[in-house]
Amino acid sequence: MSFFEKIRDGLRKTRDAIFGRIDTMLKSFTKIDDDLFEELEELLVMGDVGIYTAQRICEELKVRVKKEGITDPKEINRLLAEVISEMLKGGQPLKLDTKPSVILVIGVNGVGKTTTIGKMAANFIRQGKKVTLAAADTFRAAAIDQLQIWAERAGADIIKQGEGADPAAVVFDSISSAKAKGSDIIIVDTAGRLHNKKHLMAELEKINRIIDRELPDADKEVLLVLDATTGQNAVNQTKEFKTAAGITGIVLTKLDGTAKGGVVLAIKEELNVPVKYIGVGEQIDDLQPFDPDEFARALFGAEAPSEPETEQQETADKPVEDDLKPATADIWAQIDAEAEAEKQAEEEKEKAKTEEEILAEEQAKAALEAEKAEEKKRKAEERKNRAKKYNWSTVQETTPADSDWLEQWRSGKNEE
Numbered sequence: 001m002s003f004f005e006k007i008r009d010g011l012r013k014t015r016d017a018i019f020g021r022i023d024t025m026l027k028s029f030t031k032i033d034d035d036l037f038e039e040l041e042e043l044l045v046m047g048d049v050g051i052y053t054a055q056r057i058c059e060e061l062k063v064r065v066k067k068e069g070i071t072d073p074k075e076i077n078r079l080l081a082e083v084i085s086e087m088l089k090g091g092q093p094l095k096l097d098t099k100p101s102v103i104l105v106i107g108v109n110g111v112g113k114t115t116t117i118g119k120m121a122a123n124f125i126r127q128g129k130k131v132t133l134a135a136a137d138t139f140r141a142a143a144i145d146q147l148q149i150w151a152e153r154a155g156a157d158i159i160k161q162g163e164g165a166d167p168a169a170v171v172f173d174s175i176s177s178a179k180a181k182g183s184d185i186i187i188v189d190t191a192g193r194l195h196n197k198k199h200l201m202a203e204l205e206k207i208n209r210i211i212d213r214e215l216p217d218a219d220k221e222v223l224l225v226l227d228a229t230t231g232q233n234a235v236n237q238t239k240e241f242k243t244a245a246g247i248t249g250i251v252l253t254k255l256d257g258t259a260k261g262g263v264v265l266a267i268k269e270e271l272n273v274p275v276k277y278i279g280v281g282e283q284i285d286d287l288q289p290f291d292p293d294e295f296a297r298a299l300f301g302a303e304a305p306s307e308p309e310t311e312q313q314e315t316a317d318k319p320v321e322d323d324l325k326p327a328t329a330d331i332w333a334q335i336d337a338e339a340e341a342e343k344q345a346e347e348e349k350e351k352a353k354t355e356e357e358i359l360a361e362e363q364a365k366a367a368l369e370a371e372k373a374e375e376k377k378r379k380a381e382e383r384k385n386r387a388k389k390y391n392w393s394t395v396q397e398t399t400p401a402d403s404d405w406l407e408q409w410r411s412g413k414n415e416e
């Protein structure tokens with residue numbers, strides 16, 4: 001499968017749900033009028049393009065329709081592809097010219113950071129680069145194991161410490177190792193606990209400080225990984241991280257599993273952060289550098305470009321050997337099995353207890369709970385004071401369900 005076919009395949013859901021519908025809608029119109037643009041705007045919003053961006057697209061279309069003297073609604077499709085592709089332009093490829101250079105990978109839990117790092121490492125290694133992975137997500141042992149598996153698949157070095165180790169210390173070790181071994185690129189995996197923003201941002205800041213101190217002249221990219229299936233929530237996450245962590249680009253994952261691919265447009269247009277890579281599956285070769293033209297063409301279901309592929313492309317497309325195929329399911333099965341075993345051991349212990357033991361335990365538990373409640377109250381007070389001091393906003397972790405949100409938007413619009 002060529003790169004383009006992969007993207008087209010990955011964007012199938014977005015295409016079917018949104019751009020397929022746009023196509024059908026356009027066919028139902030015999031002339032271009034306000035109703036047509038109204039419906040188009042609504043379909044774009046449903047595709048997580050965002051209200052602001054949907055309006056901008058329609059304004060731009062109206063200008064072009066007038067300028068080109070277009071009267072056939074079917075022509076709108078072509079114009080739409082043009083506008084979208086132009087909108088997405090302007091991102092630079094990653095700048096990683098120094099040896100070593102650093103990619104810091106950040107984002108909330110489960111968006112696909114570790115998987116993306118594995119895929120990125122494999123890409124760089126195929127280009128002949130030497131890669132060191134830093135296991136700076138030390139929050140759970142399983143996270144370190146997962147990165148280890150990816151390092152083996154990709155053929156990268158990995159520097160790790162135990163669970164709970166200081167992430168900045170892992171980064172420090174990785175830099176020393178990369179310097180000693182002559183690595184080209186260090187990729188840093190980080191934890192993503194947005195529910196504790198202060199802690200997370202402090203951790204990222206410390207990692208950044210270590211990098212800047214140890215490699216003051218190195219090229220550094222800070223990539224924020226976003227899960228496309230979360231739609232508009234991904235836009236909110238970008239806002240949160242953009243101010244705090246100095247991101248230089250976005251990796252948008254899981255485009256294969258979602259109809260919300262239009263969120264790429266919202267991120268680029270509303271927040272002006274370039275999308276550098278897109279993830280279109282769980283396999284090691286399912287990461288693509290973001291190409292606005294290809295992306296726009298794939299959204300509209302165009303055929304693959306007809307020019308013959310160059311030899312270089314063919315080598316790049318060649319699938320890695322079978323034993324390099326990720327077994328993500330195995331990792332999760334392992335994690336589940338560990339959790340299950342833990343739970344069973346706990347249950348066995350529970351069964352063996354006497355009545356006095358249970359009573360004593362309950363009293364101890366109640367005392368502990370009281371202590372915790374007190375501590376929580378104190379911490380909340382502290383947080384409030386600090387938030388006041390630094391003028392932090394609270395983190396918005398969820399957005400209303402899309403349908404609710406669309407309803408709100410519609411009713412808001414009708415009131416105008």
Ligand SMILES: Nc1nc2c(ncn2[C@@H]2O[C@H](COP(=O)(O)OP(=O)(O)O)[C@@H](O)[C@H]2O)c(=O)[nH]1
Nearest residue numbers: 109110111112113114115253254279280281282
């Ligand atoms: N379908 C699909 N799944 C992905 C993609 N990227 C990551 N995943 C899956 O998302 C889940 C979480 O990924 P992980 O890398 O552990 O996320 P992290 O917590 O941010 O490190 C895993 O099951 C991955 O296989 C993608 O592009 N497409």
Ligand SMILES: [Mg+2]
Nearest residue numbers: 113114137143
């Ligand atoms: Mg991870």
